[in-house]
Amino acid sequence: MHSLQVSTLRLLADIISTAVGKMEAAYERDGHLLPSLDTPFDPADSAESLRREPDVAAAIMDILAAAAQISVTVRDPSRTMVQTALAFNISSCLRVASELNVVEIIRDAPSQASHVKEIAALASVDSNLLGEILKLLATHHIFREVSPNVFANNRISSVLDKGKALIDLLTSSRDERFTGTSGFAAWVEYMTNDIFRSATCLMDAISTLQDGIVPFNLAFGTTEPLYYWMELPENAATREHFGLAMQGTVAGGDPESLFHGFDWGSLGPGSIVVDVGGGNGHSSLTIAQRYPELHVMVQDLAHTVEEARKYWHTHFVDHANRGMVEFQAHDFFTLQPVKNADIFLLRIIAHNWPDLRAIEILKHLRSAALPTTRLVIMDEIVPIAGGRTFENADIPGSAQLFAQEPLLPNWGTASAEVYLFDIVVGIDTIECILCGGVERTLDDFKELLDQAGWEMVRVHHGDRTRYSQLVAVPKV
Ligand SMILES: C[S@@+](CC[C@H](N)C(=O)[O-])C[C@H]1O[C@@H](n2cnc3c(N)ncnc32)[C@H](O)[C@@H]1O
Numbered sequence: 001m002h003s004l005q006v007s008t009l010r011l012l013a014d015i016i017s018t019a020v021g022k023m024e025a026a027y028e029r030d031g032h033l034l035p036s037l038d039t040p041f042d043p044a045d046s047a048e049s050l051r052r053e054p055d056v057a058a059a060i061m062d063i064l065a066a067a068a069q070i071s072v073t074v075r076d077p078s079r080t081m082v083q084t085a086l087a088f089n090i091s092s093c094l095r096v097a098s099e100l101n102v103v104e105i106i107r108d109a110p111s112q113a114s115h116v117k118e119i120a121a122l123a124s125v126d127s128n129l130l131g132e133i134l135k136l137l138a139t140h141h142i143f144r145e146v147s148p149n150v151f152a153n154n155r156i157s158s159v160l161d162k163g164k165a166l167i168d169l170l171t172s173s174r175d176e177r178f179t180g181t182s183g184f185a186a187w188v189e190y191m192t193n194d195i196f197r198s199a200t201c202l203m204d205a206i207s208t209l210q211d212g213i214v215p216f217n218l219a220f221g222t223t224e225p226l227y228y229w230m231e232l233p234e235n236a237a238t239r240e241h242f243g244l245a246m247q248g249t250v251a252g253g254d255p256e257s258l259f260h261g262f263d264w265g266s267l268g269p270g271s272i273v274v275d276v277g278g279g280n281g282h283s284s285l286t287i288a289q290r291y292p293e294l295h296v297m298v299q300d301l302a303h304t305v306e307e308a309r310k311y312w313h314t315h316f317v318d319h320a321n322r323g324m325v326e327f328q329a330h331d332f333f334t335l336q337p338v339k340n341a342d343i344f345l346l347r348i349i350a351h352n353w354p355d356l357r358a359i360e361i362l363k364h365l366r367s368a369a370l371p372t373t374r375l376v377i378m379d380e381i382v383p384i385a386g387g388r389t390f391e392n393a394d395i396p397g398s399a400q401l402f403a404q405e406p407l408l409p410n411w412g413t414a415s416a417e418v419y420l421f422d423i424v425v426g427i428d429t430i431e432c433i434l435c436g437g438v439e440r441t442l443d444d445f446k447e448l449l450d451q452a453g454w455e456m457v458r459v460h461h462g463d464r465t466r467y468s469q470l471v472a473v474p475k476v
Helices: 002-029 046-052 054-074 075-087 087-101 103-108 116-123 127-139 165-169 185-201 200-209 214-222 227-231 232-249 280-290 302-315 317-321 353-369 412-428 442-451
Strands: 113-114 144-147 150-152 271-274 295-300 324-331 343-347 374-379 454-460 466-474
Touching: 002 046, 046 054, 054 343, 054 412, 087 103, 087 127, 087 185, 103 113, 103 116, 103 150, 103 165, 113 165, 116 127, 116 150, 127 144, 185 214, 185 232, 185 412, 185 466, 200 214, 227 232, 227 302, 232 280, 232 302, 271 280, 280 295, 280 302, 280 317, 280 343, 295 302, 302 317, 302 324, 343 353, 353 442, 353 454, 442 454, 442 466
Parallel strands: 271 295, 271 343, 295 324, 343 374
Antiparallel strands: 113 150, 144 150, 374 466, 454 466
């Protein structure tokens, strides 16, 4: 038994060693250095794009999975448990750092490093507590403590940079801080504040078993479903914050992600793309910027679609002036008014709804579809985790890769995001907590589409920084 454990450790160490060798070879071949953890992230650095090369991406997955597995194998389990139980403090401290603009304060300091007293003075908070917060984050490689109580940005903290002048951030209202940003900090703050609050009510909602009441309702004291609650006039600031946060879901992953999948260039001039539940329409806007001959219709609930109109007029006024974009208040649980769509785009919509409701949305799209209409779904696909066999090989692109033993088949915590978001959509939006997980496996999607009259014809797997894309056509 003991020697078996030791040989498992050796296998894990070998996986790391082999993967590091592959990375070394790729970086050497291209004449790049691996970007340092100690310096701010530069998305324009060509060394960064190397991480997306299939061999390097696979090596990274192996390193993440094996390093995590080796750590929990060798550690006293009660220490692992305590640290995991207290992990919420990391979320909480991250929110503080973002709301107080710590990254931007350090960025604009003369030597790009600041004593916590200087940071606290600019942020108008107590320096002792802030120091503890930053030390916890630095211990998790978020910021770097360059000398006692002096902090610098590093690769991880720098991605929170809102990219605005510090003076603007310090003088603007809380609600205006994200305006004009990529939305990534808005997304992080939405997760560490709104979603965090809902998460604290998970146990209460599960034990109460009230139909239609999810943790979000208990946390925010409302019986309205999340998106209808956001439509209320008093929640305009949250709605705007959420719209920017959704934009941040693209900015924080691979900005090119929308183009890794369905070939938008294959659509002819004037093709109609309906962005169903499009939020502020940032995804269809990015697609239209690259393919300006596409005619876009952004649909969402009434107030959200007005945010979309503002967003497009700020970021792509030319398309709006050419009459190539329309904004339509539309509830996707009602008849779809666009009957001549080339594409119905559903980005991170299906995961918000339990099967019966998702089928309703898909059926409305099916009823409005022409024989040539295609449905493009962008969402997470939950990998098969309980084995290493895959059965849907008949659909192009669908095959799932599995990690080598002794890693978990789904690469364990290297794939954690999809499981974390499964809980997020459960606590925020499903209408009945007993309806089951809403992030779906490929089989779940196939079944869902089938029941709504669609046939899945192509799968483009994401790579944990991108949503997967599924293409479906009307079933005849
Ligand atoms: C997770 S967000 C995704 C937004 C956008 N597709 C994106 O990728 O950023 C879900 C969107 O669904 C919209 N939504 C929720 N319920 C809706 C309904 N009944 N009809 C239309 N849109 C709805 C919300 O307002 C929100 O914009």
